[in-house]
Amino acid sequence: MRMSLGKAVAIGTLSAAALVPAVAAPATAFAVAATSPVQAQANPTLHFGDKGPAVTRLQQRLIALHYDPGTVDGQYGSQTRFAVWAFQKAQGMHPNQSAPVGSKTWAALEHPKVPKPLVKSGAKNRAEVDLTHQLLYIYKSGKLVLISHVSSGRAYYYQNGHKINARTPTGSYAVYRKAKGWETGPLGKLYKANYFYRGYAIHGEPEVPLYPASHGCVRTPMHTADIVAKLLPLKTKVYVKGKAPA
Incomplete structure (x- = not known):
């Protein structure tokens, strides 16, 4: 079978403390990513295995939106792919194995939909x-x-x-x-x-x-x-x- 805001740990590692509500102004190492919109037209299409600053921006933005791309290292690896899959599904997209991040995904990263609770009167935790x-x-x-x-x-x-x-x-x-x-x-x-x-x-x-x-x-x-x-x-x-x- 088979995150109150706190200072984020050194940039590159995601922890429970680094996951903060998007509705708050995050006082973390990723504050810029959380408060500055992603410019979709300035970002290239990314694929699994890619490396570079665009991947770093992707990872930082995903963290700011409460996804877990793993270590912020500018490498589009498996953990980042898992986070992209989650983000795309939450935005109503249909991800595939290669998980490309194109103009549609960059645009959604700029103006993301916040998933509605499954249980309206559920426990706070x-x-x-x-x-x-x-x-x-x-x-x-x-x-x-x-x-x-x-x-x-x-x-x-x-x-x-x-x-x-x-x-x-x-x-x-x-x-x-x-x-x-x-x-x-x-x-x-x-x-x-x-x-x-x-x-x-x-x-x-x-x-x-x-x-x-x-x-x-x-x-x-x-x-x-x-x-x-x-x-x-x-x-x-x-x-x-x-x-x-x-």
Whole structure:
């Protein structure tokens, strides 16, 4: 199975403290990126594997908007791709494996849509799992602080010739147990798992594809899992809504 504002850590590393509400004036190392609009026409189309200052601007802007592109290093690697996927999905786009960042995405980065809460009267500190769009939203003190790409449970899988339901359960839950690092469950290894219902958890996983692929858990990218673990203490409410794509 499977962020109150604080000074950001040295530029290049994202932490829970560096994730701040867009509605506030961020007093962080990324204040310029958060308050100065991205000039779409001045930025080239980027692809996975690209390097340079445009990638750095992309990473800084994503952090300012509460996504996790990983280390701000000007390299378009896997973690930045995960963040681009999340951003594009939240903007109503349909990302693909190569995750190009063209004029449409740059324009959206300049004037982004803020996702609406899945639960209007939910707890102020909560996680929302949007199965329909394969996204995770985390709120602290009622403000959205993290948006992440995820991969939830697929329809089913086979074990010893038996067809087993692998859908992620929907409903209202709470984190009841946390793992400090890797641990092995009946269906594989989970990284920093935040268990919210029976053996189901929000956890890190090296492989987080653009489709539901887990045995029922909610997979997050590995780097993001470190942040999620800090943002979801025990008893944090977890709401799982929607229907995963087939």
